[in-house]
Amino acid sequence: MDAPPAALIACEVFRDEIDMLAGKARHLRVTRFLEIGLHDQPDRMRVTLQQAIDAMDGRDDIAAIILAYGLCGLGTAGLQAGRHPLVIPRAHDCITVFLGSKESYAERQRACPGCYHYTPGWNRARRVPGPDRLAMMREELSKQFEAEDVDFLIESEEATWATYDTATFIDLGTPNAGREADYTRRCAESMGWRFEHLKGDPALLRDLLHGPWDDERFQTIRPGELLGHSPDEAVMRADPASEK
Amino acid sequence: MxxxxxxxxxxxxxxxxxxxxxxxxxxxxxxxxxxxxxxxxxxxxxxxxxxxxxxxxxxxxxxxxxxxxxxxxxxxxxxxxxAGVKPEFTAVIGTVQGDLHDIGKNLVAMMLKGANFGVVDLGTNVSPDQFVAAAREHNAQLVCLSALLTTTMPAMKTTVEAIRGSDVSAVRVMVGGAPVTQAYCEEIGADGYSQDAASAVDLALELAKS
Incomplete structure (x- = not known):
């Protein structure tokens, strides 16, 4: 089964990969990217996404709403379908999507708990460990905190990075991959980390965009249901909306 | 004044x-x-x-x-x-295996110290066996498990299983962290869940005394 006409709501972190994989897919009638990092505040993320879903739901030219998201710190848990079903990959977060499956992600976590993952979207948002991230933090924090507190908060951020030892660039073959790999390498050098260039697997994202949506890899939330967290291999489940 | x-x-x-x-x-x-x-x-x-x-x-x-x-x-x-104020209870605390996040765990550890707990902080990425060994070594009343990621929550379950299957099976286990819920706590057989560091202290006292 290929995907029916659909609306796509996606995290900005996937922009390059989606541009590459969606191409001019005619079944994607409308695409909306939302800002990266919403998972920092899961409650806000849920509200923002639900508003985006509700805004699409009135369209008569679609039969599904595709969410290019994972569970994202439970930021998507509680999302409700309106008239159109929601389709979302069974993913804890975007790294699952970049690696192609939750099994690959689990294997990566086992094999390299000290790997920090870099992608074009993460790099562009300057949310990855490195000198640009620190400079951006310093600028933001300085608006609110005294210099001494800013120094302490920067040191605290660096301390959280100390548990990692590898900067892994996940390459899905986007046109800018070479440049972004170089950026990742520079970040690694600045922190004294190992650099790793890892080939990602576009299958999960490609199938999210184009189908098929098998239950094994995708969760469908039908009208009258909401997205629930399943703390096992399934990652997600559909709960009756009345239980909310 | x-x-x-x-x-x-x-x-x-x-x-x-x-x-x-x-x-x-x-x-x-x-x-x-x-x-x-x-x-x-x-x-x-x-x-x-x-x-x-x-x-x-x-x-x-x-x-x-x-x-x-x-x-x-x-x-x-x-x-x-x-002044001879000795900790009444001992709590072993750590972030579960595979998870390297410690801000929440550190806050709870500090609040527990403030509530006169002896706190044994095992850090992050702590294996089930390490939790069991520390609970035994320090004769702890309480083991506190933290996880920030939904990917590492299953490690809470394996840790609870390891504790229940050990010679320190009676130790009280409490769980917390952004994705953790009361329902999950019950599902994995932990003794208590708290949503934030302040209520973690109340829960810890309740569990340690029980």
Whole structure:
């Protein structure tokens, strides 16, 4: 089964990969990217996404709403379908999507708990460990905190990075991959980390965009249901909306 | 004259120098160190924790408040020891295997110290066996498990299973962390869940006494 006409709501972190994989897919009638990092505040993320879903739901030219998201710190848990079903990959977060499956992600976590993952979207948002991230933090924090507190908060951020030892660039073959790999390498050098260039697997994202949506890899939330967290291999489940 | 409320406010707003000065003033006035902890420091951290829960403040505010409390505890801990105030209970705490996040865990550890727990902090990426061994070695009443990621929550389950299958199976286990819920706590057979560091202390006391 290929995907029916659909609306796509996606995290900005996937922009390059989606541009590459969606191409001019005619079944994607409308695409909306939302800002990266919403998972920092899961409650806000849920509200923002639900508003985006509700805004699409009135369209008569679609039969599904595709969410290019994972569970994202439970930021998507509680999302409700309106008239159109929601389709979302069974993913804890975007790294699952970049690696192609939750099994690959689990294997990566086992094999390299000290790997920090870099992608074009993460790099562009300057949310990855490195000198640009620190400079951006310093600028933001300085608006609110005294210099001494800013120094302490920067040191605290660096301390959280100390548990990692590898900067892994996940390459899905986007046109800018070479440049972004170089950026990742520079970040690694600045922190004294190992650099790793890892080939990602576009299958999960490609199938999210184009189908098929098998239950094994995708969760469908039908009208009258909401997205629930399943703390096992399934990652997600559909709960009756009345239980909310 | 300095008051407990002043101290709470200084901790809450992360004014560590003010907080330390107030602690010194209170001590000079003859206030008992334990009262300073329980009535000044802990309520301050609880207040900022409450705001954090409501998304009124974020991680940086929590961190500078925690630093203020930690530095005050640095003054008070030796005095508590001198006064013969011994921890009534011992808690082993750590972030579960595969998870390297420790901000929440550190906050809970500090709040537990403030509530006169002996705290054995195992750090992050702690294996089930390490939790079991530490609970045995320190004769702990409580094991506290933290996880920030939905990917590492299953490690809470395996840790609870390891504890229940060991010679320290009676130790109380509490769980917490952003994605953790009461339902999950019950599902994996842990004894308690708390949503934030302040209520973690109440839960810890309840579990340790039970």
């Amino acid at each position: 300095s008051t407990f409320a002043d101290l709470s406010k200084a901790v809450e707003s992360g004014k560590r120098k003010d907080a330390k000065q107030i602690v010194e003033d209170l001590l000079a006035e003859g206030t008992a160190p334990l009262d300073i902890v329980e009535q000044g420091l802990v309520p301050g951290m609880s207040a900022i924790g409450e705001k954090f829960k409501k998304n009124e403040v974020f991680v940086p505010e929590m961190l500078i408040a925690a630093r203020a409390m930690k530095e005050c505890m640095g003054i008070l801990e030796p005095l508590l020891a001198d």
